[in-house]
Amino acid sequence: METIKLEEGGLLLYDDAFLPAKVADHYFTRLRDNCVWEQKPGLFGHMQPRLIASYGDAGVTYRYSGVDNTALPWLEELLEIKNKIETVRGEYNYCLLNRYRTGADSMGWHADDEPEMGNVIGSLSLGATRKFRIRHNETKATKTFLAGHGTLIIMAGTMQQFWKHEVPKTKQNVGERINLTFRKILASPK
């Protein structure tokens, strides 16, 4: 586990081999085949360029980009992964999964800075390796991390206040990638 201290109290933990490849293979297949995947509209009504699924404790809803995502009951595999990440850092009651079908699927620059969410986000990657980039809001300094099969990235401290992050499109012929972001939702919309 690598600890990257960012300016102004941001923190990023990085472990490119958090899960052994065989364990990551198992979770990739199970989650790809068993999660309820859907494509949803984002801002301005355009469809998001990826599939999503969301799981968590009963009654938890996460609203972002104006869309409500109500948690389905935890799958066993997600609880196993959640417990494992919690031994490193954080405490989570919700998981947003993103499925990037090809290199054309992506996630644009954003911060997960909703006030109703805790500041620690545990992000596990499975499948194809993609770039995960962060960019400072003022200085525009950027750092690029490779998020591969079994990579864990934890975002913590003040990172969401001062930095944005993205998963850019790639023209390379990459396979599917599934990313799990474990979060703590403090209050769900009424």
Ligand SMILES: O=C(O)CCC(=O)C(=O)O
């Ligand atoms: O796919 C990733 O690595 C990032 C996902 C992300 O930033 C998010 O779900 O907010």
Ligand SMILES: [Fe+2]
């Ligand atoms: Fe994010």
